[in-house]
């Protein structure tokens with residue numbers, strides 16, 4: 001396949017790119033390096049049929065150039081977005097703009113070229129839906145906009161799914177949707193704009209206090225990065241589901257069935273790293289943070305034959321080895 005991966009120098013995108021290149025696919029990465037890093041895709045440098053294009057995925061011209069490099073495009077994996085909870089609160093305007101503008105440009109290009117499309121949505125597209133597990137027909141529930149900007153991200157993913165479904169129905173686009181559930185692994189940002197697993201492991205490494213927002217009872221389904229990118233790759237590569245179903249318009253939750261509280265995650269990080277960091281609970285949690293996030297996996301299992309394989313302990317151990325090597 002000739003693939004474009006937007007956001008391909010980011011956390012998930014770089015692992016996906018490595019996987020696609022290793023499988024012999026041609027890949028052009030489009031990334032403006034807002035949070036991506038050249039270092040993330042260093043392993044692909046010099047590989048035949050791999051190219052990195054630094055630029056804005058909301059700009060149509062860059063897709064033309066990417067396609068020219070490969071003599072056409074078969075599949076666009078759209079991962080470019082503003083991710084990281086702090087951004088959702090601080091710059092909701094920017095989050096909405098980037099997430100929707102990049103998607104619309106990528107979708108339009110796929111429509112014109114007849115390329116397959118994989119949209120990376122999120123469980124946050126369901127907002128604060130309390131009923132678990134999250135199914136494809138679960139309703140999205142967002143709190144009043146005057147309260148906070150948190151749902152700039154989730155709502156952009158919700159609107160993104162609407163745009164994708166519209167393109168499938170009205171323009172016969174062969175588009176599929178994936179929803180990663182709290183991916184973690186090497187390269188996950190651990191700075192204050194990062195994600196919880198990266199932040200906790202960094203705090204363990206430096207001996208800083210581990211900060212938990214709220215009471216720590218909120219749960220997540222942390223999912224090993226390689227498991228997630230396998231699901232994304234399959235969603236793009238399969239012509240039809242393994243059960244013979246049409247995949248256009250199908251949506252896949254890519255999450256572990258292992259649900260764990262944030263406090264337990266912190267404990268596991270402490271155990272595995274042997275760190276003496278203290279745990280501190282910050283009373284004010286992230287407003288709009290959902291209490292639970294558990295995937296219904298029936299569609300992913302049935303149509304892709306996908307399920308997560310790596311346990312949280314195995315995954316955290318691998319991350320810790322990476323973190324130590326990285327900061328040596």
Ligand SMILES: NC(=O)c1ccc[n+]([C@@H]2O[C@H](COP(=O)([O-])OP(=O)(O)OC[C@H]3O[C@@H](n4cnc5c(N)ncnc54)[C@H](O)[C@@H]3O)[C@@H](O)[C@H]2O)c1
Nearest residue numbers: 007010011012031032034035036056057079080081182183
């Ligand atoms: N990591 C997860 O667990 C998770 C969960 C649900 C959904 N997602 C989605 O998966 C995708 C990848 O997430 P990630 O965790 O790797 O985040 P990330 O921030 O590491 O990757 C996003 C990439 O997009 C790039 N980007 C941002 N704006 C751009 C623009 N205008 N043009 C080109 N590139 C741009 C960034 O530089 C970055 O490299 C995102 O769409 C995210 O919303 C991720």
